[in-house]
Amino acid sequence: MAHAISSPTPISGTGPAPSDLAIPIRELTPWLVLGALLAMSVLVLISSVQGAITIPEGTAIHEWVHDGRHLLGFPCH
Amino acid sequence: MSTRTFLVHGLVAGLLAGLAAFVVAYTVGEPQVDRAIALEEAAGATATDGHGHAHDHDDASAGHSHGEDAAVSRTTQSTLGLATGTLAIGVVLGGLTGLLAALGLGRLGGLRPAGSTALVALLGAVSFSVVPFLKYPATPPAVGSGETIDSRTAVYFGFLAVSVAAVVLAVALARRVARQWGGVPGVLAGVAAYVVAVAVAAVAFPKVDELGDFPAGILWDFRVASLLTLLAMWAVIGAVLTLLVDRAWQRHSAVQARRELAASL
Numbered sequence A: 001m002a003h004a005i006s007s008p009t010p011i012s013g014t015g016p017a018p019s020d021l022a023i024p025i026r027e028l029t030p031w032l033v034l035g036a037l038l039a040m041s042v043l044v045l046i047s048s049v050q051g052a053i054t055i056p057e058g059t060a061i062h063e064w065v066h067d068g069r070h071l072l073g074f075p076c077h
Numbered sequence B: 001m002s003t004r005t006f007l008v009h010g011l012v013a014g015l016l017a018g019l020a021a022f023v024v025a026y027t028v029g030e031p032q033v034d035r036a037i038a039l040e041e042a043a044g045a046t047a048t049d050g051h052g053h054a055h056d057h058d059d060a061s062a063g064h065s066h067g068e069d070a071a072v073s074r075t076t077q078s079t080l081g082l083a084t085g086t087l088a089i090g091v092v093l094g095g096l097t098g099l100l101a102a103l104g105l106g107r108l109g110g111l112r113p114a115g116s117t118a119l120v121a122l123l124g125a126v127s128f129s130v131v132p133f134l135k136y137p138a139t140p141p142a143v144g145s146g147e148t149i150d151s152r153t154a155v156y157f158g159f160l161a162v163s164v165a166a167v168v169l170a171v172a173l174a175r176r177v178a179r180q181w182g183g184v185p186g187v188l189a190g191v192a193a194y195v196v197a198v199a200v201a202a203v204a205f206p207k208v209d210e211l212g213d214f215p216a217g218i219l220w221d222f223r224v225a226s227l228l229t230l231l232a233m234w235a236v237i238g239a240v241l242t243l244l245v246d247r248a249w250q251r252h253s254a255v256q257a258r259r260e261l262a263a264s265l
Helices: A025-046 A060-064 A066-071 B003-046 B057-062 B074-104 B113-135 B149-181 B183-204 B216-264
Strands: none
Touching (some): A025 B003, A025 B074, A060 A066, A060 B074, A066 B003, A066 B216, B003 B074, B003 B216, B074 B113, B074 B216, B113 B149, B113 B183, B113 B216, B149 B183
16 A cells, blocks of 8 residues: 555645655754854944944944934934 | 745745835835935034034934934935845745745644735734824824934834733634634733733833924824835735745645546546
8 A cells, every 4th residue: 555655745735744844953053153243243334433443433324324324213312 | 834935924924015115104104204304404503402403414323313314315215225124124024924824834723825825914914003003092203302323223023022922822822722722812912911911011111202293284194104005015925925835825725636536536
């Protein structure tokens, strides 16, 4: 009985159960760490205060993204 | 359905979201920014209030000037500069939302990939943008002193961090309760935990009020424009990412189904 061996999932059905798709944490961790760090770096750069912590030194980036900072709700003046 | 799938789709969604945010910010928000700066210029012409917005070139340490003598011209700030900001934030938030959707895949109750992805994007929008906006709403140029910018930035990101951490813990709690008591109690427990946590934080965090006599009409229009910009960004991230993830899942399911059919023959 070939059918008895096959998966209970109907062929034309909805595919595998959602929980079967879960990606192991071990596999996800490095991506999430890098992603979170990168996200924070860009946030700091865009929302930077007076250009005090930007590289290169100066307020060029601060002034350049001035309107974006205001309209995206980051503190500014 | 690998991590790569989610990251690539998240970056694409984020790029489109950055564009959408730019369009909304430019059309709805820039007129308000211009009105606020015009007010500031008018005030600066009559009196120097020491708030760091004086047109004095020597006064650069106290703040930046917003007029045509600023380091970056208003035209550049409202076009290329604005686009840089929205695209950078869009791509970063899109990519991170993609990775978090990969984490949420198969872990959020019985939700299918499209559902869990949409939920992750919704939680991102609420915890990262909407709730922080309610506590520390965006302010137009000319509002806020250059001297308090450090402390205002600190409390803003402090509150943002609390909100994001609270949503992560609320999801963990919701999953735990759902395993024990079922889905509905799980969702309710998660929502309740998040609301209580951010409410306590909102009361505990200091109030920032530097509005002075800034016209309420312009302030309202600016804040609506700012909120629309943020919502446009999150809506596009959520919609595009959900569509792409759903398409990837349908392909994945079709391949699985064919494999199973082949194996059963």
